[in-house]
Amino acid sequence: MATKSESRPRFHLAFPVTDLEAARNFYVGILGCKTGRESDRWIDFDFFGHQLVAHLVEPQDHPSVTTNAVDGHAVPASHFGAILDWDQYQQFVLKLEQQGVEFVIEPYVRFEGRQGEQATLFIRDPSNNYLEFKAFRDIGMLFDKDLESY
Structure with a gap:
């Protein structure tokens, strides 16, 4: 039987990265996330119980930040x-x-x-x-x- 904390809604966010291995090193090695499913174009991360999906994009396609x-x-x-x-x-x-x-x-x-x-x-x-x-x-x-x- 699921506990209340296990049945709470989880947040999902897909975001662009320009290097999957660098993303893996950062999210796993620095932040302590675990990985889930992955392919040669994306990686799922367990981000404090929420699903982040890093999607590989070309550097010129990564959005700028204001x-x-x-x-x-x-x-x-x-x-x-x-x-x-x-x-x-x-x-x-x-x-x-x-x-x-x-x-x-x-x-x-x-x-x-x-x-x-x-x-x-x-x-x-x-x-x-x-x-x-x-x-x-x-x-x-x-x-x-x-x-x-x-």
Whole structure:
């Protein structure tokens, strides 16, 4: 019998990469994802319980990224990631630092000590896909409409 956590909806995202082996090294070796099905043109990754599918594209076909200003940072408009527990996020930051991962936006805390306090960071994969990892001090604030303006 499936538990509630096992029966929750899973998110699926397909995204372009320009080098499948570099993608495998990053998502498995750096982020700790497991692989699923694959072919010579794509790889499935278990990304925190969600299905990511890296599809091989030619470098000239990879989309460019525009940014928006948030907290004085140039946040890539196209990005994906995971929302971790606060302690899990702190451990994840240490893991990335120990592996020498370059941060696009260094880890920092938004709304520190206030309602909606959250930690965030941005990195990029070898194909220049941007990933954001964040944690809320109170996960109940995730969709709260009364938070201060971003």
